[in-house]
Amino acid sequence: MSSSSFRFYKVRISSFAKFLSFLMFTLLYVYFTYNAMPARKTAVIRNKNVTWKIIKGFEERGIDLYAMEEEMASRRELLFSTCQKFRIQNQKPKVWEYIIDAHHSLVWCKVHKAASDTWVHYFNILGGYNEGFLRKSKKSPMTLLRAKFPTPTLSQLQSALRSSLSFIIVRDPLERLLSTYLSLIEPKNERYYSKLKKRIKNMPFAESGTKTPPTFMEFVKYVLDNKEDEFWGTTNQFCTPCMINFTVIVKLETLLDDQEYILKRAGLEDILNPTKVRIHYLVHEKGRTRNLLPHYYQQLNFDLLYDLANMYQVDYDMFGYNITKYFMYLTLE
Numbered sequence: 001m002s003s004s005s006f007r008f009y010k011v012r013i014s015s016f017a018k019f020l021s022f023l024m025f026t027l028l029y030v031y032f033t034y035n036a037m038p039a040r041k042t043a044v045i046r047n048k049n050v051t052w053k054i055i056k057g058f059e060e061r062g063i064d065l066y067a068m069e070e071e072m073a074s075r076r077e078l079l080f081s082t083c084q085k086f087r088i089q090n091q092k093p094k095v096w097e098y099i100i101d102a103h104h105s106l107v108w109c110k111v112h113k114a115a116s117d118t119w120v121h122y123f124n125i126l127g128g129y130n131e132g133f134l135r136k137s138k139k140s141p142m143t144l145l146r147a148k149f150p151t152p153t154l155s156q157l158q159s160a161l162r163s164s165l166s167f168i169i170v171r172d173p174l175e176r177l178l179s180t181y182l183s184l185i186e187p188k189n190e191r192y193y194s195k196l197k198k199r200i201k202n203m204p205f206a207e208s209g210t211k212t213p214p215t216f217m218e219f220v221k222y223v224l225d226n227k228e229d230e231f232w233g234t235t236n237q238f239c240t241p242c243m244i245n246f247t248v249i250v251k252l253e254t255l256l257d258d259q260e261y262i263l264k265r266a267g268l269e270d271i272l273n274p275t276k277v278r279i280h281y282l283v284h285e286k287g288r289t290r291n292l293l294p295h296y297y298q299q300l301n302f303d304l305l306y307d308l309a310n311m312y313q314v315d316y317d318m319f320g321y322n323i324t325k326y327f328m329y330l331t332l333e
Ligand SMILES: *[C@@H]1O[C@H](CO)[C@@H](O)[C@H](O)[C@H]1NC(C)=O
Pocket: 049
């Protein structure tokens, strides 16, 4: 071997070694990043159906904006005619339910148990927190949110509404109610719920033992005695939609497309990536509450359901939901 070919050989070896170490580093990086991902994200990969849905979602991307505009107009129309039908007027907007992001010209009225945790998270991202910080922070997401977007005054709300995309997310009222109950009976939950459990147990009608969580019937009786609670209070009362001309009425049942519509219309796609939002939705969508509706509502009796129907009648009408099926559940065994 001549000395020059030997040098050439050495050069080849060292670049090959560089390449090998680069490859190893990359593989290690990918491996550790993958393992460091929170369990939720790995669920995306494990659950074939979710993966399938995401791929399908990619194929179907590009919602039909024209059809969406029409749908949104008809939702506003229904709301407006219901407001007239019930002669709803002179309600004072409850400003503390509102979040105004002036920088992105976005106004949202928070309805508990209607994608509210999701949108508190999105507003926190719009407010400039990064995801890593939000995951680690010990403060409640709502406290962090209010540090960026303080509760508005009525005049601030009114002027923001004139120049913003405003939206509300609604949900079948009795499904929303069951969702609150399911959170209440979870073994580990926020302090709000443990206090609520105690209050229900102290009611004269409480029959189940002190060790078990309240039954659905006890919960419903409590709700009917205390209608003005933001966790289950009517959307009509807490967001006063007859007083606010919301640009977009989002329905939980069509959240995936409706959210994408908002991101597009408000030009937020650079901050809230639509694909990520889509994946987040598919991973969190459990459909659990909807599947449990018959099981829980058949535990009620006609009078209680009738009272609930009265309580939520305006919400049912203004957002185009139908309560009939709940009465059918009563006849189930
Ligand atoms: C997967 O999703 C499809 C369409 O949404 C559905 O028909 C099918 O039953 C699902 N399969 C499983 C195992 O969940």
